[in-house]
Amino acid sequence: MKKKSYNVAIAGATGVVGKEFLRILEERRFPVGELRLLASERSAGVKMEFRGKFYPVTLLEKESFEGVDIGLFSPGASVSAIHAPRAAKAGCVVVDNTSHFRMDPDVPLVVPEVNSGAIAKYKKKMIIANPNCSTIQMVVALKPIHDAFRIKRIVVSTYQSVSGAGKEAMEELSEQVRSLFNMKAAKAKVFPHTIAFNCLPQIDSFLDNGYTKEEMKMVDETKKIMGDASIKITATAVRVPVFIGHSESVNVETERPIFPDEVRAILKNAPGVKVLDDPKNKVYPMPVDAAERDETFVGRIRRDDTVPNGINMWIVADNLRKGAALNAVQIAELLVKDYL
Numbered sequence: 001m002k003k004k005s006y007n008v009a010i011a012g013a014t015g016v017v018g019k020e021f022l023r024i025l026e027e028r029r030f031p032v033g034e035l036r037l038l039a040s041e042r043s044a045g046v047k048m049e050f051r052g053k054f055y056p057v058t059l060l061e062k063e064s065f066e067g068v069d070i071g072l073f074s075p076g077a078s079v080s081a082i083h084a085p086r087a088a089k090a091g092c093v094v095v096d097n098t099s100h101f102r103m104d105p106d107v108p109l110v111v112p113e114v115n116s117g118a119i120a121k122y123k124k125k126m127i128i129a130n131p132n133c134s135t136i137q138m139v140v141a142l143k144p145i146h147d148a149f150r151i152k153r154i155v156v157s158t159y160q161s162v163s164g165a166g167k168e169a170m171e172e173l174s175e176q177v178r179s180l181f182n183m184k185a186a187k188a189k190v191f192p193h194t195i196a197f198n199c200l201p202q203i204d205s206f207l208d209n210g211y212t213k214e215e216m217k218m219v220d221e222t223k224k225i226m227g228d229a230s231i232k233i234t235a236t237a238v239r240v241p242v243f244i245g246h247s248e249s250v251n252v253e254t255e256r257p258i259f260p261d262e263v264r265a266i267l268k269n270a271p272g273v274k275v276l277d278d279p280k281n282k283v284y285p286m287p288v289d290a291a292e293r294d295e296t297f298v299g300r301i302r303r304d305d306t307v308p309n310g311i312n313m314w315i316v317a318d319n320l321r322k323g324a325a326l327n328a329v330q331i332a333e334l335l336v337k338d339y340l
């Protein structure tokens with residue numbers, strides 16, 4: 001018989017993704033039974049509100065998952081690497097937001113609008129991976145285009161907000177802006193250089209091929225989610241001084257002839273997508289408008305005449321919601337509906 005409610009643990013509850021988990025579970029009336037909020041010793045004594053009640057944050061440890069049905073994880077990749085398998089062993093299904101398990105062939109990598117059926121394979125490891133924020137919003141917009149026109153090649157450049165790097169990164173941008181306005185030097189700790197009034201063409205660390213890990217996440221994860229290793233993808237990931245909302249300039253080359261009107265028509269009916277494309281009236285997606293929204297916004301749809309079948313577009317979404325917590329809660333909703 002189906003349960004009325006499910007015991008939920010949030011690992012990394014005090015982080016920017018963790019806080020968003022709480023808001024989204026409440027907003028979407030997820031059937032939460034017992035709720036455990038887990039973080040490091042730094043959060044000892046902290047209480048967080050959920051549905052009008054305050055819950056203590058406790059230390060994430062081996063025994064944290066006894067009796068828990070669903071674990072929503074965002075405590076960082078190295079912490080998930082240790083604790084997600086422990087939780088799974090205790091019978092908890094983990095939806096992990098870190099990069100650690102994403103490319104494991106025994107772990108489904110899921111964006112519900114794109115490949116919800118992949119969830120079925122979760123039983124092998126009891127772990128489902130949530131893709132990288134930049135990957136999620138791109139595949140939400142590109143899957144319907146792939147289905148209609150067959151994508152051959154994607155060239156993407158991202159403009160990623162500082163919240164993608166966590167709460168300390170958001171504080172660093174605020175502090176640097178304050179310092180610079182007060183004629184003081186900006187101090188960089190989280191980011192490799194000053195982020196205020198700047199753009200950094202480095203997100204995560206560099207690999208031997210000259211790309212960053214963030215860029216290769218987009219390449220590898222997109223192929224896995226779309227279930228098509230033949231799509232060619234090249235990415236440049238850039239950090240910009242925006243608090244919330246990632247933007248992407250995406251160039252797509254397709255096998256079949258493709259025209260902007262057809263793309264607009266297809267995307268208007270695509271799940272999770274909202275087309276904002278009226279350049280004459282200065283209407284296009286922007287991160288300040290996408291923040292706190294659930295949709296993936298697409299605009300600036302236009303032909304790329306330098307190739308036989310090419311399209312350019314601009315894709316924006318709230319990286320903490322669709323890019324992280326919302327996508328994971330949508331996965332949990334499907335788990336509850338079809339599998340648990």
Ligand code: NAP
Pocket residue numbers: 011012013014015016017018038039040041042043060073074075076077079096097098099130131132133134163164165166167168319323324
């Ligand atoms: P954040 O604001 O810095 O928060 C980090 C959270 O992890 C805090 O709750 C922190 O607890 C907790 N934590 C850190 N070390 C821990 C440890 N050893 N044991 C237990 N808890 C620990 O970062 P965030 O932006 O929320 O992101 C967290 C992680 O989620 C990232 O590192 C990344 O892997 C992942 N992420 C995924 C996506 C996505 O799926 N698309 C997007 C963004 C981030 P304290 O407050 O006690 O320090």
Ligand code: 3JM
Pocket residue numbers: 075076077078097098099100131132133164165217
């Ligand atoms: C987004 O602990 C870490 O190394 C986390 C780094 C990180 C990741 C990641 O690799 O999990 C920060 C922000 C992500 C992500 O979603 O890929």
